[in-house]
Amino acid sequence: MWIARAQTVLLCLLVILASYSHANNSTTLKSEKRLKILAIFAHLGKSHFDVFKPLLVELAHRGHDLTVISHFPRTEQATAEEPLPTYKDISLLDGKLGVFVNVVDLNSINAFGVPVVIRDLYMLHSMSGITCEICLKNPEVKRLVDSGEKFDLLLVESFNSNCYMALVHKFNAPFIEISTHQLMTWAIDDLGLSNEASYIPAMFTRLPRPMSFFQRMINAATILFSTMVFHTVFHWQDQSIANKYYGPGLPDLRSVSNNASFMFVNTHYSVHGAISFPPNVIEVGGIHISPKVKPLPANIKKFLDEAHEGVLYFNLGSMVKTATMPEDKLNVLIKVFASIPRKVIWKWEVNEIPKLSSNVLVQKWLPQYDILNHPNVKCYFGHGGLLGLSEGVQAGVPMILMPFYGDQYQNAIAAQARGAALVVNFATLDAETLMHAVDEMFNNTRYNENAKKLSKAYRDRPSTPLETAVWWTEYLGRGNALPYVRSEAANMSWCQRNLIDVMLVLALLALLSIYVSFRALKYILARRKKKQEEGNDGTSSKKRD
Ligand SMILES: *[C@@H]1O[C@H](CO)[C@@H](O)[C@H](O)[C@H]1NC(C)=O
Ligand SMILES: *[C@@H]1O[C@H](CO)[C@@H](O)[C@H](O)[C@H]1NC(C)=O
Ligand SMILES: *[C@@H]1O[C@H](CO)[C@@H](O)[C@H](O)[C@H]1NC(C)=O
Ligand SMILES: *[C@@H]1O[C@H](CO)[C@@H](O)[C@H](O)[C@H]1NC(C)=O
Ligand SMILES: *[C@@H]1O[C@H](CO)[C@@H](O)[C@H](O)[C@H]1NC(C)=O
Numbered sequence: 001m002w003i004a005r006a007q008t009v010l011l012c013l014l015v016i017l018a019s020y021s022h023a024n025n026s027t028t029l030k031s032e033k034r035l036k037i038l039a040i041f042a043h044l045g046k047s048h049f050d051v052f053k054p055l056l057v058e059l060a061h062r063g064h065d066l067t068v069i070s071h072f073p074r075t076e077q078a079t080a081e082e083p084l085p086t087y088k089d090i091s092l093l094d095g096k097l098g099v100f101v102n103v104v105d106l107n108s109i110n111a112f113g114v115p116v117v118i119r120d121l122y123m124l125h126s127m128s129g130i131t132c133e134i135c136l137k138n139p140e141v142k143r144l145v146d147s148g149e150k151f152d153l154l155l156v157e158s159f160n161s162n163c164y165m166a167l168v169h170k171f172n173a174p175f176i177e178i179s180t181h182q183l184m185t186w187a188i189d190d191l192g193l194s195n196e197a198s199y200i201p202a203m204f205t206r207l208p209r210p211m212s213f214f215q216r217m218i219n220a221a222t223i224l225f226s227t228m229v230f231h232t233v234f235h236w237q238d239q240s241i242a243n244k245y246y247g248p249g250l251p252d253l254r255s256v257s258n259n260a261s262f263m264f265v266n267t268h269y270s271v272h273g274a275i276s277f278p279p280n281v282i283e284v285g286g287i288h289i290s291p292k293v294k295p296l297p298a299n300i301k302k303f304l305d306e307a308h309e310g311v312l313y314f315n316l317g318s319m320v321k322t323a324t325m326p327e328d329k330l331n332v333l334i335k336v337f338a339s340i341p342r343k344v345i346w347k348w349e350v351n352e353i354p355k356l357s358s359n360v361l362v363q364k365w366l367p368q369y370d371i372l373n374h375p376n377v378k379c380y381f382g383h384g385g386l387l388g389l390s391e392g393v394q395a396g397v398p399m400i401l402m403p404f405y406g407d408q409y410q411n412a413i414a415a416q417a418r419g420a421a422l423v424v425n426f427a428t429l430d431a432e433t434l435m436h437a438v439d440e441m442f443n444n445t446r447y448n449e450n451a452k453k454l455s456k457a458y459r460d461r462p463s464t465p466l467e468t469a470v471w472w473t474e475y476l477g478r479g480n481a482l483p484y485v486r487s488e489a490a491n492m493s494w495c496q497r498n499l500i501d502v503m504l505v506l507a508l509l510a511l512l513s514i515y516v517s518f519r520a521l522k523y524i525l526a527r528r529k530k531k532q533e534e535g536n537d538g539t540s541s542k543k544r545d
Helices: 001-011 046-061 076-081 114-136 139-146 165-172 185-190 195-197 213-246 252-255 296-305 325-337 367-373 386-395 406-416 430-442 445-459 466-475 500-544
Strands: 036-041 064-072 088-091 155-156 175-179 262-265 281-282 311-314 341-346 360-361 375-383 398-403 421-423
Touching: 036 046, 036 165, 046 064, 046 155, 046 175, 046 386, 046 466, 064 325, 076 406, 088 139, 114 139, 114 185, 139 165, 155 466, 165 213, 165 252, 175 466, 185 195, 185 213, 213 252, 262 360, 262 466, 281 466, 296 341, 296 360, 311 325, 311 367, 311 430, 325 430, 367 375, 375 386, 375 430, 386 398, 386 406, 386 445, 398 406, 398 430, 406 421, 421 430, 421 445, 430 445, 430 500
Parallel strands: 036 064, 036 155, 064 088, 155 175, 175 262, 262 281, 311 341, 311 375, 341 360, 375 398, 398 421
Antiparallel strands: none
């Protein structure tokens, strides 16, 4: 049953796992004040936690006290390599449920006959119920709440649920939300950013850039619809689970969430577009990427070093179970890879792939970022998950992207709009389209040039994404935040923020003035006509005389 449950919810996992490592030493000075920080990251997707982990570890390096509620407690190995005495885990890990790695079945990915937005919302909603329940009913979490322990600040994920706001309310401390992907439509709304509907294709839409009039209409409607569903159907579930464990007397969870001091987003304008964010929305795209490129395992190094003709790197991330690839699609891949005069390195978690040509190296696990940085790697064939895509951008490798679900479409489309990637459609994939895409990557220098330019712009920042996130976290710890950093639009009603009320009154006034002018003109014309007629009467009567 858990497997079936997992099957229904796993599609919502929006970001892939990518190889990750972290420098031992903090790159900045120790903080002046030791903060007590509570992190609440209850989602089951490992790729989400991979975005939070470097920040948590770095905060611990800097001497802050961390209590981390998650499904990903530090492993014994990690603790042995580097003990972090101020990092304390509260594990939500359930042996039966496990966490989500290699679970997405490619046969079922497009098997639903309902619109994407409905399907995705349904998945997100079922997953939200499960994770929320697991977290709030956890006895250790409850003990922590009852202990009355005080924290300086809280870190909470911004994703598919507001239910952790119950804990935020209990601890009554300022908090930072972290989004591991492009902002969810409801987060956009809560931050008062709804104007971006006119130029940023939202999550669930799969719309291209730039958008036509009709596409903008779909975009706006999707944002309105999904936000409305979140603030009703999702909200009812969140509130009822929260009330069950921490009620009665809980405030409306939405009003708590509206009080967020900061939002960290795992995007960067160079890829996802220049969005006008208020000062409390901080872009930390690429925060998970290690500052160092590590040496490659010997066999991979040899393979890449000798591949002067160029290498195509193929990896669909940690979520997709590549073994569920339908036979016809697998044959397309094998055929195209065999036909190109290049080498191919392929991540595949099962042993045998039949009919494989000699230019292809298959491995169950690959150090992705280190491979992407090898000068002979000329193309990254991936699925558009944000972690992998960010690594591809950072390394300056042109990409072929084949999105499957979640935010992968919007990420892939954004990279394509920057000229650094080509998007191919999995459902209609054939040898011809894939061959065309591969030819473009290797034989059209435009993609390589754009990828290099994009990489330069992506990496060139006042401070690294990790330093940025740490700085703003400590800024909040120093007590400088609300009300200064937040947009005043954030707690306005939708009508007020978008000037709908003002526009309505102005439109009424315009109509009224048109009407008044019209009446006045009519009156003047009528008078003039009457005068003329009187005049005419006068002359005609004179003539008659
Ligand atoms: C981190 O530091 C510890 C000792 O403090 C050391 O044993 C370990 O090898 C270091 N790890 C890395 C990746 O540098
Ligand atoms: C950490 O940095 C200090 C100086 O800032 C240096 O002395 C030490 O060797 C570094 N440790 C590691 C494990 O890199
Ligand atoms: C909002 O946050 C401040 C502290 O950051 C707190 O004093 C206030 O009670 C919070 N309001 C709500 C509705 O949670
Ligand atoms: C690129 O061009 C060369 C020479 O015209 C050709 O042999 C090759 O198949 C083309 N495609 C790729 C992916 O290299
Ligand atoms: C927005 O916040 C201000 C002060 O923080 C408050 O006075 C006002 O009532 C709030 N508006 C709404 C719609 O909640």
